[in-house]
Amino acid sequence: MSAVVQLRPPLHAGTDLSALDLVDLARSKAPDDRQRLLIGVIGLCEATPPSAPLPAALGEIFLTLATQAEHDIRQQLSERLAGAEWAPPALIEMLALDEIDIAAPVIAASPLLKDAALIRVLLETTLEHQIAVARRPNLSGGVVDAILDRADPVTMTALASNRSADIGEAAMHRLVEHSRRIAGLRAPLTRHPRLDEALAQELYQWVGQALRQSIGERFQIDDRLLNAAVREAAASAACSAAWRPLPAGRRAEDRERQEMERRLIDKLQAAGQLRPGILIRALREQRLGLFEQALAQLGNFTPAQIRGAVHSPTAEPLYLACLAVGLDKAVFPSLLVELRKLTDGLPADGGWTSTPTNSHSAARAFRQMMEKPATV
16 A cells, blocks of 8 residues: 655654755655655745745755656645745756646746746647646746747637736737637637737738627727728639739748748658648648648649649649649548638639549649749
């Protein structure tokens, strides 16, 4: 039968142990000694005034204990130390990098976790850790920027719901830009206290009717005028006389996201895991940039060729590109539906037919079509 560890011993328990006694216990692997060590360390810390610095030996004891302790003990230790200002920062950082059920209390509440440690958690741990960081109260602007640099949809959605985070004007603009492809961001941004009228009008263009009403009521925006502007812009793009690639100059956040997606594509390619199925997956996750880069890499096409196909007045170029990389033609209609949700209805409904062709012929026809100059 395993021993039960009491994390709330009487204040006098263990205080008769000297620092050297505790160091000796820390070096012991006997279960009884570990229990005595834990009780002794907590008793000693509770007896230490919060303003007094902890002895160096005590920091060594904590780190040794946490390294050797079982999962349940580390979890209880994290819960006990989450709000403590006297705990060794190195121990708090180590707990924050532990399994999520251990890390969550200190990520959420520890005053000893500084920006550098939180950014390390973002870079080195799981998605669950990253979400916990994004939800941390009073998150600093530096950590907010680090979350936006990573551009993970779920983590950014958690950040958008964090009302106490230091999200400045530039960061809010980045979140609104991301909401164009990430539907989950739209509702929390609509309610965010730092959303101003200029960003609200931008967000208005790609939210649903219910959220448009909410924005209109909050900022006194004329729904009829903005709805008409959105329809006119979509109709103008869909009825364009010829396809045109997107402008080469992209905003800084677009370039950062594009680089992140390029690295992901490179990793999948190196691992032999880059397959046509990623195209549907990317669109369902509302990651248009990832879709474009994956299609370009799979077919050895240029990014400009793929963007041209996506924004063409006919779906024929995109159909040929997808056939060229091995996508089943029966899947293409579904892909087109998902794509048009992210591009205001593009490519438009110009004529295309599911003409039987092999991948080599489709690739050649696609390149020839993309080499044709655009007519005005």
